[in-house]
Amino acid sequence: MIDKVLGDIDADLDNSLSRLFDWLRIPSISTDPAHAGDCRRAAEWIRGDLEAMGFEASVRETSFHPVVLGHLPKPGAPHVLFYGHYDVQPVDPLDQWDAPPFEPSLDEVEPGRKVIRARGACDDKGQVMTFLEACRAWKATEGGIPVGITVLIEGAEENGSKGLPEWLAANKDALKADYALVCDTGMWDRETPLVTTSLRGLVYREIKVRCADRDLHSGSFGGGARNPIHVVAKIIADLHDETGRVTIPGFYEGVRETPADILEQWRSLDLSPEKFLGQVGLNQPAGESDRMLIEQIQSRPTCDANGIVGGYTGIGSKTVIAGEASAKISFRLVGDQDPQKISDAFDAFVAARIPADCSVEITRYGTSRAIQLPFDMPALATAKAALTEEWGREAVMIGAGGSIPIVGDFKSTLGLDTVLIGFGLDDDRVHSPNEKYDLSSFLKGTRSWARILGALGGKTA
Amino acid sequence: MIDKVLGDIDADLDNSLSRLFDWLRIPSISTDPAHAGDCRRAAEWIRGDLEAMGFEASVRETSFHPVVLGHLPKPGAPHVLFYGHYDVQPVDPLDQWDAPPFEPSLDEVEPGRKVIRARGACDDKGQVMTFLEACRAWKATEGGIPVGITVLIEGAEENGSKGLPEWLAANKDALKADYALVCDTGMWDRETPLVTTSLRGLVYREIKVRCADRDLHSGSFGGGARNPIHVVAKIIADLHDETGRVTIPGFYEGVRETPADILEQWRSLDLSPEKFLGQVGLNQPAGESDRMLIEQIQSRPTCDANGIVGGYTGIGSKTVIAGEASAKISFRLVGDQDPQKISDAFDAFVAARIPADCSVEITRYGTSRAIQLPFDMPALATAKAALTEEWGREAVMIGAGGSIPIVGDFKSTLGLDTVLIGFGLDDDRVHSPNEKYDLSSFLKGTRSWARILGALGGKTA
Numbered sequence: 058m059i060d061k062v063l064g065d066i067d068a069d070l071d072n073s074l075s076r077l078f079d080w081l082r083i084p085s086i087s088t089d090p091a092h093a094g095d096c097r098r099a100a101e102w103i104r105g106d107l108e109a110m111g112f113e114a115s116v117r118e119t120s121f122h123p124v125v126l127g128h129l130p131k132p133g134a135p136h137v138l139f140y141g142h143y144d145v146q147p148v149d150p151l152d153q154w155d156a157p158p159f160e161p162s163l164d165e166v167e168p169g170r171k172v173i174r175a176r177g178a179c180d181d182k183g184q185v186m187t188f189l190e191a192c193r194a195w196k197a198t199e200g201g202i203p204v205g206i207t208v209l210i211e212g213a214e215e216n217g218s219k220g221l222p223e224w225l226a227a228n229k230d231a232l233k234a235d236y237a238l239v240c241d242t243g244m245w246d247r248e249t250p251l252v253t254t255s256l257r258g259l260v261y262r263e264i265k266v267r268c269a270d271r272d273l274h275s276g277s278f279g280g281g282a283r284n285p286i287h288v289v290a291k292i293i294a295d296l297h298d299e300t301g302r303v304t305i306p307g308f309y310e311g312v313r314e315t316p317a318d319i320l321e322q323w324r325s326l327d328l329s330p331e332k333f334l335g336q337v338g339l340n341q342p343a344g345e346s347d348r349m350l351i352e353q354i355q356s357r358p359t360c361d362a363n364g365i366v367g368g369y370t371g372i373g374s375k376t377v378i379a380g381e382a383s384a385k386i387s388f389r390l391v392g393d394q395d396p397q398k399i400s401d402a403f404d405a406f407v408a409a410r411i412p413a414d415c416s417v418e419i420t421r422y423g424t425s426r427a428i429q430l431p432f433d434m435p436a437l438a439t440a441k442a443a444l445t446e447e448w449g450r451e452a453v454m455i456g457a458g459g460s461i462p463i464v465g466d467f468k469s470t471l472g473l474d475t476v477l478i479g480f481g482l483d484d485d486r487v488h489s490p491n492e493k494y495d496l497s498s499f500l501k502g503t504r505s506w507a508r509i510l511g512a513l514g515g516k517t518a
Numbered sequence: 519m520i521d522k523v524l525g526d527i528d529a530d531l532d533n534s535l536s537r538l539f540d541w542l543r544i545p546s547i548s549t550d551p552a553h554a555g556d557c558r559r560a561a562e563w564i565r566g567d568l569e570a571m572g573f574e575a576s577v578r579e580t581s582f583h584p585v586v587l588g589h590l591p592k593p594g595a596p597h598v599l600f601y602g603h604y605d606v607q608p609v610d611p612l613d614q615w616d617a618p619p620f621e622p623s624l625d626e627v628e629p630g631r632k633v634i635r636a637r638g639a640c641d642d643k644g645q646v647m648t649f650l651e652a653c654r655a656w657k658a659t660e661g662g663i664p665v666g667i668t669v670l671i672e673g674a675e676e677n678g679s680k681g682l683p684e685w686l687a688a689n690k691d692a693l694k695a696d697y698a699l700v701c702d703t704g705m706w707d708r709e710t711p712l713v714t715t716s717l718r719g720l721v722y723r724e725i726k727v728r729c730a731d732r733d734l735h736s737g738s739f740g741g742g743a744r745n746p747i748h749v750v751a752k753i754i755a756d757l758h759d760e761t762g763r764v765t766i767p768g769f770y771e772g773v774r775e776t777p778a779d780i781l782e783q784w785r786s787l788d789l790s791p792e793k794f795l796g797q798v799g800l801n802q803p804a805g806e807s808d809r810m811l812i813e814q815i816q817s818r819p820t821c822d823a824n825g826i827v828g829g830y831t832g833i834g835s836k837t838v839i840a841g842e843a844s845a846k847i848s849f850r851l852v853g854d855q856d857p858q859k860i861s862d863a864f865d866a867f868v869a870a871r872i873p874a875d876c877s878v879e880i881t882r883y884g885t886s887r888a889i890q891l892p893f894d895m896p897a898l899a900t901a902k903a904a905l906t907e908e909w910g911r912e913a914v915m916i917g918a919g920g921s922i923p924i925v926g927d928f929k930s931t932l933g934l935d936t937v938l939i940g941f942g943l944d945d946d947r948v949h950s951p952n953e954k955y956d957l958s959s960f961l962k963g964t965r966s967w968a969r970i971l972g973a974l975g976g977k978t979a
Binding site for chain 1: 718720722724729730731732734735736737738739740741742743744745747748750751752754755756758794795798799800801802803804805806811814815816818819820822823824825826827828829830831834835836837838839840843844845846848850873874875876883884918919920921
């Protein structure tokens with residue numbers, strides 16, 4: 058059964074590409090008001106494609122760009138919510154593109170390696186179409202898809218998913234499912250598929266320390282007056298101990314140890330500092346010294362100062378003691394770390410380091426919990442097996458270091474766990490000029506989803 | 519003898535003020551090229567005044583505004599070099615002046631308290647004239663001044679004494695003296711005169727720490743990549759121990775302990791944190807915890823970060839790990855601290871804290887040694903006694919926290935120690951709108967110099 062579906066996918070590749078190219082030609086840049094009409098066109102295009110496949114599909118209004126909702130239920134089978142986005146990043150600087158960003162082409166970049174080149178080729182139109190082409194192939198060869206599906210394609214992902222959380226909350230009934238599937242992530246490398254099993258959460262703070270009520274001359278006051286840059290520097294320096302651990306009391310509460318078999322798999326990936334950090338000019342892992350680099354960047358919580366400023370920062374010298382200094386400091390969370398508890402503990406940590414005659418103002422930016430799938434979640438094992446079968450390499454199960462806020466909303470608003478599978482590569486240049494998507498990502502990605510859909514619906518034979 | 523001189527000063531006050539007002543009417547703003555002609559006029563004015571008193575005086579060219587040089591030798595008596603400046607600060611914001619800055623007036627600000635109001639009233643025309651009016655009174659009543667005098671009035675002090683160090687080096691022969699006198703400092707308070715016995719030196723550095731070769735996403739790299747803000751913060755935090763001492767090895771080499779009697783005098787001044795730090799909104803001395811505040815701000819060396827910047831410093835949040843961060847860090851030196859040794863020790867201190875895969879670039883700004891007069895220098899004791907006699911209060915002998923670079927040049931180029939005596943008050947608003955000079959500063963300042971000149975020349979009876 059699956060072989061027929063896969064055969065159809067291979068045979069239909071030219072048509073699949075033709076459909077994707079049609080969608081890619083629509084410059085649906087969500088952050089640019091001038092392209093609002095294009096966003097709607099991109100939404101209408103995908104609605105039409107869903108309808109052609111037999112989905113009951115509609116374009117729904119939100120407070121920003123519309124979303125596209127498609128339904129194709131399958132009584133008795135699991136029901137999944139598939140999420141993607143039709144909007145793309147801006148294209149500037151335009152002069153750095155080798156070809157017009159909205160005139161997609163298939164280019165052979167080296168013998169035997171072809172790529173789809175266009176804005177959105179990977180992020181996220183190409184990725185979305187791997188899923189929909191898999192659905193189409195099931196429909197065409199077997200008359201139906203093995204699982205029930207709700208498709209949600211939004212148009213503001215590149216604009217912080219503006220309006221979507223509220224729309225989710227207002228449309229819970231239309232979004233019921235057993236779990237969510239998202240195709241907006243990457244592979245481990247060109248040959249190795251990957252299932253993203255966790256996303257780190259975030260706590261972000263800005264502290265502004267005020268000492269004297271004006272800038273002071275360091276000759277007249279130096280040695281007597283408190284220097285707010287010293288206060289802020291001490292806070293930042295105190296945040297880590299010599300082993301790289303964060304020192305805030307209670308910070309590691311809720312951090313789970315990774316199961317030994319998963320750790321062993323990560324170890325076998327052999328992510329060397331030279332390879333991972335070398336790409337940005339570094340080679341010394343900077344995190345907890347008793348953890349592998351691969352843990353440091355995705356399964357362990359972190360603390361980073363994202364910005365700092367105080368005093369004279371222009372050219373040359375100025376003998377000033379600043380009246381105030383500030384820093385932006387954020388934490389990446391994992392497991393069950395409680396953003397509220399950590400926020401409060403950080404605030405107390407800072408307050409304890411403010412001299413009696415100084416003050417601090419703390420600005421709280423967004424916080425989000427980490428997302429952590431149970432490593433033994435059945436859909437995860439099923440997806441992993443299907444990916445392993447397609448690629449001939451065991452799929453890696455690993456977390457992502459960053460956050461995808463909407464996945465948090467799927468959990469908190471809709472109660473859904475999310476399985477994140479994608480076929481992007483590190484060199485896809487998403488958000489940059491000359492974005493591309495490997496043809497192998499597109500074709501084998503489609504074949505992967507076909508296998509996953511079959512496996513999730515119990516139709517693998 | 520001295521009584522006649524003092525009587526003449528009192529009787530001639532109206533004429534003294536008239537002369538000062540003439541000089542104050544010339545807008546000799548040295549930083550503004552449009553006022554270059556006024557600077558020359560101010561130089562010519564003082565040359566004329568010196569000639570009228572019998573000095574051999576001339577306007578001498580430098581690479582910037584001219585200096586005025588006057589000679590009146592007295593064989594057999596000590597010879598002093600008197601230094602002051604004829605240039606003034608700019609006047610903006612002009613709308614904050616209660617009267618035109620170059621139309622001097624004598625205003626009664628409270629019953630019995632009059633002030634001279636104009637740009638330069640204190641800094642430095644008023645102060646210079648206290649010395650010259652004392653000379654004039656000696657000449658008028660006794661036919662001569664008790665010491666030989668070389669007067670050097672420069673025109674670029676408010677512009678970093680541009681051109682003067684080179685001019686000094688080229689005119690050493692014309693500047694021979696036993697020691698220098700400078701009238702450009704302040705009193706302890708309205709009733710208490712002050713002799714400045716030391717000036718702190720300066721070492722100023724900028725460090726730029728580079729880690730990754732670009733800004734990184736804190737989701738992808740957080741926990742793995744070194745954060746340069748952390749590196750810089752750690753360096754700054756490490757510069758002081760918990761008692762406020764600077765931790766750089768060898769930093770305190772050359773710092774002399776203050777003689778017990780001087781320390782006792784400082785203690786009796788009772789400079790409370792509330793009074794000194796309270797004026798800028800602070801009240802906790804921030805320096806070495808085992809030192810009095812009055813030591814912290816003038817007789818002890820310090821270290822301050824004068825500026826810091828790195829990462830995202832705009833509005834809101836950005837999850838970035840910066841590629842680089844930088845800080846400006848300076849040291850105030852005292853006693854015999856060697857700027858070169860401290861510069862080198864700082865550079866090594868920084869280098870030891872740079873991770874193996876990061877780098878640091880250190881920019882060296884100007885350095886200067888501290889100036890420290892021997893507390894037992896005879897001219898100092900003589901001047902102190904004369905001041906004490908005039909004001910009826912023991913003159914305070916204390917250091918200034920800042921630097922007056924030209925005093926360093928007097929020492930290094932001309933081999934002269936400098937006795938710094940001035941009559942400015944904290945509320946004189948030098949460099950600000952509505953600059954003033956108390957009439958009591960002007961009159962009793964003139965009387966003070968008359969006594970000092972007499973005492974230095976052995977003519978006190």
